[in-house]
Amino acid sequence: MTTPITDDAARVFADPTAYTDEPRLHAALTHLRANAPVSLVDHPPYRPFWAITRHADIMAIEHDNVLWINEPRPVLAPADADDLQRSLLDAGMGLRTLIHMDDPHHHKMRTIVSDWFRPKAMRAMKTRIDELATRYVDKMAHIGPVCDFAQEIAVNYPLYVIMSLLGLPESDFPRMLRLTQELFGGDDDEYRRGLTPEKQLPVLLDFFDYFAELTVARRAQPTEDLASTIANATIDGAPLSDIDTASYYVIMATAGHDTTSAAISGGMRALIEHPDQRERLRADLSLMPTAVEEIIRWVTPVKEFMRTATADTEVRGVPIAKGESAYLSYVSANHDEDVFDDPFTFDVGRDPNKHLSFGHGVHFCVASALARMEITSFFTALLPRLEAIGLAGVPQLAATTFVGGTKHLPVHYRLRF
Template sequence: MSEAATIFPGWSTDRLDDRIVNPDSYTKPDILHADYATLRREDPVHWTEPRGFRPFWAITRHADILAVSKANERFINRERTYLSPIEGEEWIRSMTGDTHLFRTLVDLDDPEHRKLRQVTNAWFQPSSVKRKLEGQVRDIARAHVKLMQEKGETLDFVNEVALWYPLKVIMAILGIPEEDAPMMLKLTQETFGATDPDVVARSQHLTTGIGGAEASGNASVDMLAMAQVFFQYFGAVIADRRANPRDDVATVIANGTIDGQPIPDREALSYYVITATAGHDTTSSTASAGFEQLALNPAELAKVQADLSLVPSFVEESIRWSTPVKHFMRTATADTELGGKTIRKGDGLALFYWSGNRDEAVFEDPFTFRADRNPNPHIAFGNGGHICLGMHLARLELRVLFEELLPKIRLLEPDGEPKLSYANFVSGLKTLPVRVQWR
């Protein structure tokens, strides 16, 4: 019996509707992309009834995903943010009163969403990110490149570099002490990896320094325990920044107001969670995917090394290729038409970004990694009112890392089989063994 069948009895790998929600499918991208291609070609707005999940419309074409993303009043976030089994949704509702553990920017709609976003919007604009952070980010990148060189010719790029580099950047902008890095890594990994057996295995205890919890093996229970640890930790951060403000994002959130009142506790705590988790895992996955493609394609590596002005386009192609956030959900607020289908009020829609970023109607030769791809209208950051707030920071981190790293590499090649994470929401490489010869 497969892991998927163990978690969701009755799941079948023979049914497309089951496969596209099955976390195991995201460890087998060739099969998953074949399913996406079938849907784009034959039924791009597909009524989907996976076992164990509430039914929804699978949206797989680039144009349709954009259309839904831009219609923020017609398609809302708050009812359903991501694909979760019915059992998990009901358990979370019994604990919180709604379908969310957190109330983050991605869980909310206007006007709440817009007002919360404005609290930190200035911090994450391109000019602010470059002015405030580029020097600090470059120092962190150089330190990680030096660590890579010290490890010699063989290393696991994910676990020795990609997990730690963006984490250190996020901790710097939040003003979190460096000694808390192992705890933050554990918690950010558990947020998106609760269904991954490897994450569960290495998280038998939440060794956080502020209390621990025995891992139960139940993804929903463990997610709630993780959320409670996050809230406890960042509750102390809020109290500190209100008493001792600094020039960091943690202070901006702690002292932020909406309509003249302090941000409510659940929303404020959730703000820290989304900054720490989304800002970490997505950048880590993109860096790993891009580095893997350079190892697999020496001509692409040589192309970028010969002209470092191509690093930004290489970064965009890495983002398209990896698409770390594989989907988000929306719910229709009224009957509407999409792709020739009638969407009823209350219907859920899953926007499959990874499919949209392989859409043959938009990308020439979409299954080939091209470091100099131009144009590259990928939708990995979403679009419309919910376009990723941290996208400029992510681009800066990735650009700086590869500007520092690529000139120092003489030879790069795979050194074993990589592994992909077992998750259908935010996923990517969880190991990447490589061999590097340094200049």
């Protein structure tokens, strides 16, 4: 075994603003991959963790879901937020989604919605998603020639898709958007509701109150929507607990659109900043499948997940003790020089593209097919009508340690009606 390495560059993971400064972020990640791919980070307000930055190591950790588990620390959060989450769970109130669970319970819970995202179901959804994509391209045409693409288009289109699947009324969409931004935006000055976990707790309680009412309604009168599937699900013959039901709604309503909106806004930005690739794709839409994978790699909306060791082990020769946590940097893995040729080149024809934006192993994103379809439908609808586009201001990225991307993208453009 080698001596544990602590590299100052790894402090970038303990700084939510690093994701707003991409040159600084990628300089640190490139250095870590080359010099300290397994580095100890001990930097308040976070408890110590091991930063893992190489693609192969992250794949190996995610593949071994017995040695490396999600509980009790599935994402990086300040120590006081971790403590609050544990106390809430002990009181039967804390958030417990698929990302908080391990097998066998995780597998049983995942099965509840898996049929909704299988190929047959995706084919049935395609017509509706294509219609929604066209609706938002039409909206873009009518509000032009200038808009904040991230806030006016990229946020609302996937929100509409997932809320429609859940069967929620359109009048509630703005509330869901605000709560999602507050839940994932706890590190961002624009989105967070408060500066402490206690002040941010009402966001979660608002979600729970809303979905508790929804559960009662769908159990009384089931309908043909995803919300009814969740409300009436059973595990081993018993209905889900109130906290598991509410948590399921939360992960579907938030991760089901926030990550995709980040991919679409970041993808639009990439196509603007790489006009040769935009024109290449516009001239040959058969490249759309590889272009979508490259957008997802390039943006990497989910920045990290955490895993905790169930036994003493090692990664790349570095000893990691039982109970210690590893931070899996998907952003770094998606730029690993050992896996990607010219990783800092945006290439709509990149193939192969072994990105880890959807994770790997048993926790691979259950709705990945939906995300791919939404991105594909939107850019397939947009590009044939797009005559010109450029930045109308400086893009702004969200401060985060978990999920995020381009939150403001002012653009000027010309679209055919």
